Amino acid sequence: MRFLGVRGRAADAAQLALDFEPPAPPPPPAPRTAEELLARLRELGLQGITRCRLTHNRTVMVSYKAGELRIHEGYLAAPPDVLQAVVAFVGGRTRAARRAAQAVILAFRIERPAAERRPSRPRERTRPEDEPLARALAEHHARLNARHFGGQLAAIPVRVSRRLKTRLGHYAMAAPGGDGAEIVIGYRHLRRHGWEETLHTLLHEMVHQWQDEVGLPVDHGRAFRAKARAVGITPSARRLVGGGGRAAPTRPARSPAAEQLSGSPPARTPLAASSPPRRRR
Ligand SMILES: [Zn+2]
16 A cells, blocks of 8 residues: 555545545443443344343353354453454354354453452562662672673663562563562562672573563563573572572572473462472562
């Protein structure tokens, strides 16, 4: 479509054509209840359905059985083509037709009701007495950035947290319209395990920062492991560090036991309280 970018006569002609078109009828108001939605779908050709129930959980968006249509409440706000697809999904003659309708239905992004959204808690701030630690961590961040990432990472705040209990550290992505990205390091971690282990953690979080900034998913997947190895840290979500007060191996992080833990539990599995492997995110 070459003429799309041309601002001259083609655009004027299109404008002219628009001007002469009769005004479109106003769209019908969005249905607000299951009954109104059912009525709307019938207008669009729905047959064989006598009851409609709105669902709230997202495991099934649209289903039907024995004359009853179950549909997520988010579809009350769906545009006509999506509602038309619901009709086609229920009444489609061929599997291909139903599958095409399903694609349209699932492509519609349902809005989560306000009640379902998690209220954003204001972020913890570094305590004044921990500010020197935070400044030191920020300097290490700059140094590690230059050394391992060619200085490409953004200079983001490194916060010291007294709330982190089971985790050593954490990378927080920027919240849309809210707080910017930051790295959080647990105060206890620093106190218990010392700077060398803490810098290992900082570097781990910086690999997450790198994932985020280059547009990769922030996880402990293959890209994470490859980059972690490249910067010289344990390529796993967990690693062994000296437990609180207990005798711990001097270089636990590189022990075979720690390596065996890579590929193990997904990021959110809770830690067993007594186990020495600690993890970060
Ligand atoms: Zn992590």
